Amino acid sequence: MEESSEPDPVTARLSNDEVVDRTLETLRSGRVATAEVLVRDALSGSVETKDGAIEVVTARGERGLGVRVLDGQRIGFAHTSDLAVSGIEACVDQARRMATITEPDQDLRIATAPLESVDLDIYEPGLEDRPLADRGAIALAVERAARTADPRITHFRKTSYSDADVTTLIATTQGVRASYRESFCGAMTSAVATQNGERQIGYHGEGARRVAELDPESVGTRAARRAIEKLGAKPFPTQKIPVVLDPWMAMSLLGAISPLFSADNVLKGRSLFAGKVGERVANERVTIVDDARRKGGLRSAPFDGEGVATTTRILVERGTLRGYLVNLKTAGKLNSAPSGNARRGSYASPSRIGPSNFYIDAGADDPAALVRGPRRALAVTSLLNLHTIDPVSGEFSLGATGTYLENGMPMHPVQGITIAGNLTHLLSSITGVGTDLTFGASGIGSPTLLIAELSVGGT
């Protein structure tokens, strides 16, 4: 009976390389002179736990093709998950049709420079073959660590472990052809603390390229601490006050700053950093780096979504703006070299300028000393509404919780407050940078930061 046997695919499946070959052939026979082909093949899985047992197991296979056709000075993009020959041909046709709709831009380019192979230590083989029990054990260890950390941890919103094995292939009609394979694994939990009828949630998640680099103990313990530190929260008066951002809170704000460096935003008048290269844009203690070549980095890759070699860039050097993140098109417009920052979220979307491993470099201050510095300060413990920060105006006004500090000593937690300012002002107001540079699951990194003063709204 076929129900109990392994189903055999009847149609012959093209390998990833065959898909690339077939697409290039289709382009050639259609007399498309310049085009780029990207194939992504990913296997991923996750395990969710609840109260000490596995609740949900997910296995995902994803494989698709994206084709970008440059017809003269017009670009068209199409994607498909149908990798049979007919699907590939239809995708090429659609990309050509899309190129008749867009308008010419003389700086559009398809990559031509050959790519050298480079080992960035981003792949651990065998992740997808790991038994379910091993994967589940990691999520269960996270849950256990959170419960052990404090008896007030009573519930979990969600605890999970996930991993992925991803292969990316790129080829252009100009002879560029390369591929790389990468692995990801991550663990996260949202732990809930209960005390005298009050409930508070704390989230923490970490990612790594190798399972051994993931510390379930630390994920569970940190999430528990994030929940516990909010218990007993009080309202807080409206005031201006120095603010302490631990590395995880700093990362979330740093993520909102990255669009200011996009050359596309700069050229289109959507960035406050336009025309500011060589000028002071941050406190002199601040150095910001984008490093796609960081060994084992979660956003490291040998080449970007356009098939351009990635680089390591200092964007802000001791407070002075040194450059922007560029792709092939904006490099042409700015007369600079492409930095390999055309990021590709999926085979189904064209690349957009974005950061790789983007971080504020470690400073000279002992983090504990930073916290003790101001007589009164607010240490932020969670931020709400980060996704609404407008990178064009740089204005931010966020919901927050925090811990009120006097001489570095926690007095009491606060909730129902807002913190507000402008991202450019925030960068100039960083008066302390810790030695504790830490990277988060999105590839963004930061040390502990002390902000001289922010507006806090409350009672």
Added chain:
Amino acid sequence: MTVRDVERALRTALSRGGDWAEIFWERHETLQLVLDDQRIEDAITGVDQGAGVRVVSGDQTVYANGNVTDVDDVMAIAGRAARSVADGSGLHEGARLAPDELPRPHSVAIDPRTVPVERKVALLRLANEVARAHDPRVTQATVSYAESVQEILVANSDGVHRTDTRVRVNFAAQVVAKDGAVLESGFEAVRGTRGFEMLTEDAVRDAAESAARRAVLNVGAQPAPAGTYTVVLSSEAGGTLIHESVGHGLEADLNLKGLSVYSGRIGEKVASELITVIDDGRDPGQRGTAAMDDEATPTQRTVLIEKGILRTYLSDRKHAEKLGIPRSGNARRESFRHLPICRMTNTMIASGDSDPAAIVRSVKDGIFVKKMGGGQVDVVSGNFAFEVTECYRIRDGKLAEPLRGATLVGQGPKLMSEIDMVGWDLGYSTGTCGKDGQGAPVADAQPTLRIPSVVIGGRVQ
């Protein structure tokens, strides 16, 4: 896929054990056109086809999914799901499928796929011109058109076999204005579960005009003051408030775990008696509308809070059963890549009986919120925040100077008990709600509301 193919895949899914199995198949066609910096910059199209097979065994769920080209790929996914089922006990035969069709609450007069691309491009050009002509301080405009046709098939081992087609269009304008060193942006969108007929020239022109007006207004506005104020939320402001402050807290998954501020409170008073909250997945043409949810449960109009009393939660199959409440048709998933989760469709605070103009006149010193942006809630504590994209100071019952960069924060149940005036009007807004890493198209609505005292985020003067 024929009905026999689907039956075979369900049998394969249950071949190693399990109590219940389901197949979700999807074909999603999209087209996106972007006019930016005076040029049609992007023309993107594609097809995403895939399937997900779920097997439930006791309290455990296995979900295998992937892109599929043909029936064999679906069988392979069903086989993969079956191999992960740990339960070797009692094998279940899937029932014979009984295909049926549900009435569609949305009508599509013009399938966007049949409209020549030139007409879509012409709408973008029109919007770009309108936005740029609005004011000399307008320096940049990005306008985009997107169409999405999602065909789905859901079948399960109870014998259910249903299909749905969701046709959606989306026009959006983002406009930048500059004055000296200050940059501001304004946004407006027209979107719904509708055909191309929704995007009339007038609708597109109005949206482009609104986005430009908002950018220019904000570039000349004073920073909003931080502190506690009386706030009037206009019906035009949209429904982010109800979505964040109440809606998420009423999702059944959080309530089963006892994690929401609304957990275990059905039948209790959780809001002022002026407040009635409804989720309506059949509201014609709205962005969150569909004939059925992503588990094939028909969508419906659900009264969640009736004159302040909590009546029920937004549920999927699993949580409806565990909580002993009716299925409300609120199991939604972003695509075949995800398991469905409990979430909102079109959510609103029902109209009351106060004159909206009188509500503004009643405030001596306060803030008038004319448009809300995005928001977020911590469902455990009930603390929420939402962005205000257009607001004014109220002085002596009249609108005064515009303010920029405001946020409104509060705690859901507390705020809902304090609202003391509810207008007779009703205004909608649309958005994409994010939960557990999945996006879902939603709409929200509310009448004009008065909140006596709430924290506004902004600058300390």
